[in-house]
Amino acid sequence: MADATQGARPRPLSPHVQIWRWHVTMAASITNRATGVALYAGWLVFAGWALALSAGADAYQAYTGLLTSPLGLLVLIGVTASLFFHLGAGVRHLAWDLGRGFAKTTASATAWFSYVFALLATILVWVAAFAAHAG
């Protein structure tokens, strides 16, 4: 514990992950954190894209070449899915901050909804991207 807590009561600890049975709200919580970390990388890709664009046509071609390689596409699709999941989970968090959506059935339903929304929105965006590319 940091020195800031000296003299204070011990701060409460949450139970360790291993004693919980897996359920959708727990999975959504972990996914929210994991997608947040993934999106950090996504912003770095965005900053790199801006830099490549300002560096000229050759640099831009090289950068987009990397992004459209199989590995690059995997990263981009992952970032898209992360964005939509994190967005949905963010709405849930804002509702909780307003004191709403804590009922067990509501929390589970909105957790499932975050996954479904992320899946559908990701498919929609990438179908649009590939359709535009083909057409």
Place this chain on the structure above:
Amino acid sequence: MNLYRTDLGRARGLGSAKHGVGHFIAERGTGVALMLLSVWLVPFALRVAHGGYLAARDMLASPVNAALAILTLVVGLYHAMIGMRVVIEDYIERRATKSALLILNALVGWGAAAIGAVALLKLVFASGS
């Protein structure tokens, strides 16, 4: 941000340590901003992906697109940075490692935001001449 702490919270010594409330509000504020910016970002990214180099430069010559791109990047990185800060504080116990990672987090986040923003500004101002 001590303004938001209740007397009881302060007295019991169990309120947020250091700058917790400011962090909490910044995380929510930037989160809401990013929800709104996503509405611009997703179609913009699709058009950029479709159009190639010249189309991307053209789109960013518009001050509105450039401003929104810079806002999205800076607010997004700030949100990511304060989120990553929580992750580091949660999982890294050793004080030296934790401090080093928190400093690295700030350097990478602000560095990428500054580089990206200046790169985008360069495009806007270059296109005017």
